[in-house]
Amino acid sequence: MLLDTASLYFRAYFGVPESVKAPDGTPVNAVRGLLEFITRLVQDHRPDDLVACMDADWRPHWRVELIPSYKAHRVAQESPQGSTAPDAEETPDTLSPQVPVIEEVLDALGIARVGVAAYEADDVIGTYTARARGPVDIVTGDRDLFQLVDDARGIRVLYPLKGVGTLQMTDEALLREKYGVNGPGYVDLALLRGDPSDGLPGVPGIGEKTAAKLLDAFGDLAGIMAAVDDPKSKLTPSQRKRLDEARPYVAVAPTVVRVASDVPLPDVDVALPHAPRDPAALDALAARWGLGGSLGRLLTTLEA
Secondary structure (H helix, E strand, O other): OOEEEHHHHHHHHHHOOOOOEEEEEEEEHHHHHHHHHHHHHHHHHOEEEEEEEEEOOOOOOOHHHHHHOOOOHHHEEEOOOOOOOOOEEOOOOOOHHHHHHHHHHHHHHHEEEEEEOOOOOOHHHHHHHHHHHOEEEEEEHHHHHHHHOEHHEEEEEEEEEEOEEEEEEEEEHHHHHHOOOOOOHHHHHHHHOOOOOOOOOOOOOOOOHHHHHHHHHHHHHHHHHHHOOOOOOOHHHHHHHHHOOOHHHHHHHHHHOOOOOOOOOOOOOOEEOOOOHHHHHHHHHHHHHOOOHHHHHHHHHHHH
């Protein structure tokens, strides 16, 4: 089981009231909410291995160089020119201080936490998935990861609809039903329609339904672009014009939208722990941040 950790703690932050606080009054709603999420996921799905995948760089420079608008609207502060440090992302004031607490708690529990410099959590997930020898459950609220769905390999995306108690089990049948594509085809669909939340412009005038119809008619992005050059193809004049004008974007967008599968992952133990790695540190964190029942329920679940 691979967790898109930021996606989950953002959901926890907005789903659990800020009135959930530590003894000193600091909000810990994202911390406790994430612990509750992990408890439910372990109870319901019993994974052998669990990795909390992290954004070491939420907006990698190599993606921005190809599409400068990539996540640009979410930048709170750009890193200095020439710096390799990530840009600062806009994050609610009361969420930012909770992220280091989440990291410390996961480490004390012994739950593998993996982020790799210059890569997003999606890329870490993509690489673990590519290397997996058995079934993989990816837990994320990000539809981009639908591209990894592969029934033959037992790879599915558990997409939260309400907390993590109600999950959309995303397999190839669901992708075909909702989007008309398989996993790899979702990359082409996503880059054609665009995604304002990620700053991807898409091809003007090509929405999701039109993109799905084009992919059904011509197979994939390469087939669609070949049809642009074929005067006998059944593209409408407006579609042909829009796709032709979008060639510079279409040439680079697949590299931006497709998750990496060759990230240099660290050598870590990804087995689901049955007891805390550092009980003393965990006790101190529980007392300092008032993690109470949320942490207790997770420990009980892991022990079982």
